[in-house]
Amino acid sequence: QKEVEQDPGPLSVPEGAIVSLNCTYSNSAFQYFMWYRQYSRKGPELLMYTYSSGNKEDGRFTAQVDKSSKYISLFIRDSQPSDSATYLCAMKEGGANSKLTFGKGITLSVRP
Amino acid sequence: DGGITQSPKYLFRKEGQNVTLSCEQNLNHDAMYWYRQDPGQGLRLIYYSQIVNDFQKGDIAEGYSVSREKKESFPLTVTSAQKNPTAFYLCASSFGSATAYEQYFGPGTRLTVT
Numbered sequence: 001q002k003e004v005e006q007d008p009g010p011l012s013v014p015e016g017a018i019v020s021l022n023c024t025y026s027n028s029a030f031q032y033f034m035w036y037r038q039y040s041r042k043g044p045e046l047l048m049y050t051y052s053s054g055n056k057e058d059g060r061f062t063a064q065v066d067k068s069s070k071y072i073s074l075f076i077r078d079s080q081p082s083d084s085a086t087y088l089c090a091m092k093e094g095g096a097n098s099k100l101t102f103g104k105g106i107t108l109s110v111r112p
Numbered sequence: 113d114g115g116i117t118q119s120p121k122y123l124f125r126k127e128g129q130n131v132t133l134s135c136e137q138n139l140n141h142d143a144m145y146w147y148r149q150d151p152g153q154g155l156r157l158i159y160y161s162q163i164v165n166d167f168q169k170g171d172i173a174e175g176y177s178v179s180r181e182k183k184e185s186f187p188l189t190v191t192s193a194q195k196n197p198t199a200f201y202l203c204a205s206s207f208g209s210a211t212a213y214e215q216y217f218g219p220g221t222r223l224t225v226t
Binding site for chain 1: 156202
């Protein structure tokens with residue numbers, strides 16, 4: 001089993017839909033949970049991060065972490081065509097370990 | 113403007129040749145990273161450096177080499193020993209290991225080896 005599993009997609013939704021993106025993981029030492037957004041032919045950019053369990057909201061985006069189930073989610077409300085991108089989950093252990101472990105990414109297309 | 117630059121954007125090489133990819137940052141970050149991205153594979157860590165003159169192998173270091181002589185620069189050499197070098201290469205940086213969850217990425221270099 002890979003350390004981080006992400007739904008492969010691709011995913012296509014109409015404008016205004018609520019989008020749910022998910023990742024599962026097996027390493028219980030992960031403490032930081034991130035979502036990166038990558039537009040076509042560009043480098044990824046950090047969208048949201050959460051430390052340990054809980055929810056975090058930023059505008060139309062909500063990140064959710066359930067450490068007991070080893071499951072994280074990103075919700076996008078009122079999705080827009082500009083949200084069309086590849087979304088990568090990433091995770092990190094605490095302490096001095098600086099390595100991130102990424103999911104494979106899911107490509108989202110929001111249709112006008 | 114602060115950021116990470118990678119050059120060139122596209123690179124073509126013949127099989128058997130070594131090639132060096134450039135990565136420069138002016139963010140005053142201590143840590144720098146090299147990733148490889150293949151379709152359906154996500155990002156895989158090649159090498160990372162937390163401080164000048166020190167670097168560690170990532171998950172797929174075979175066939176690659178790096179140097180970190182200056183804080184701002186972290187070049188990656190793809191050697192002829194790398195069996196499948198064609199890929200999209202991304203350089204990133206962060207303030208340090210404690211804040212490594214927030215990595216800033218460059219625009220990438222797409223390497224094609226024929």
